[in-house]
Amino acid sequence: REKKVSRWSKSALTHNFIRVYSYVFERCRTCDAYIYLGGYRCEKCNLYSHSKCLKTVVILCGQKPLSRRKTQVFGVPLTSFKEEVPFIVAKCCGEIEVRGFKIRGIYRVNGVVSRVKRLMKSLENGPFLIDFSEANPNDLSQVLKEFFRALPQPIITSDLYAPFINVAKKYRYSSSEPLTQSTCITQEECIAELKEIVNRLPAQHKSTLSFLMHHLRFITDHQEQNEMSAKNLGIVFAPTLFRMKDVDGNCFGMLFDNALQTLIIELLIKHCFEIFGPPP
Structure with missing residues (x-):
């Protein structure tokens, strides 16, 4: 158990996960694929995750059940955001200014497609509970560019x-x-x-x-x-x-x-x- 937990992301450690061994027909909030048999569920926020996805979880535990409805973040007008600057823009830029500003070719070098897709899915599943502190800056730069490309x-x-x-x-x-x-x-x-x-x-x-x-x-x-x-x-x-x-x-x-x-x-x-x- 301790060995497994040590491989979890910092965000995953904020959850109170229990192992589910029975048949589960829920979507993993990280990769958005269905969990058919077994997996993990947070007792407080009801977040489901595959075992393999626990090391890449970026959604923090909000101490209350997550909404089952996704929040559309990509492909919506800028005017649909309540903030003066959309939270996704502020969050990605802020993290890059802390950890990615010295990386050679930042913004020119694309992120890893699979990781970028997971980050985008997580943003739609728990947008205001996202912790990007362990995300690769090149992946964040790619997420930011995808956000601007998807604007209607x-x-x-x-x-x-x-x-x-x-x-x-x-x-x-x-x-x-x-x-x-x-x-x-x-x-x-x-x-x-x-x-x-x-x-x-x-x-x-x-x-x-x-x-x-x-x-x-x-x-x-x-x-x-x-x-x-x-x-x-x-x-x-x-x-x-x-x-x-x-x-x-x-x-x-x-x-x-x-x-x-x-x-x-x-x-x-x-x-x-x-x-x-x-x-x-």
Whole structure:
């Protein structure tokens, strides 16, 4: 018994698990697969788990029965969240800023698919009881990107796509040189225009984008260790924050805009304090 418990996750140790030997037709709250015969059940919150899943449990015991209804976290509008910044965004970013900001290629390197799926299932089963302290930071970065990809309306709304791209077109972009101003616009004017467009975003989109850009700025402050510059993060996040299918169905046009999308994200990261103000 002690040997088995030592392999459990910290979250699993908060539960009062008992072994169930009889026939069980319940879903494991970690992998979401059915437990057909045997398994573990918490006497306090009624969480069920496979024996093999106890080492990856991330849901803390809430001392009262868990709701049998899942909370939809992925694929719902930002406006459906009560918080100014969705809890999943704050939780993933916070954990990465504590344990993952020095990891080489953070956000560029994908997480392990099986672990990412388990984390996503756990978020829907017990969203406000999640403990990510033992989760791999690369898995958390993947969960965060999946959250933004699944939004029905992208965080940078499709109606503001053209204004953002028009600002980027006024700048020349070179992979071998830093951002340089063109004859059309100065950097100060560019920042002012971006700020004006950002202020036209819906309130929750603006606050979430602000939180994310300040977080990514923190990541770039440690680029000597993680090798993730604002440009590299722009390459990673541009396809996630700009949605191809949402702009007049013109996917090919947006493919040609990829460098401009990257430039916009790069500018938002580098000048987040001027554009958004202090972090929300």
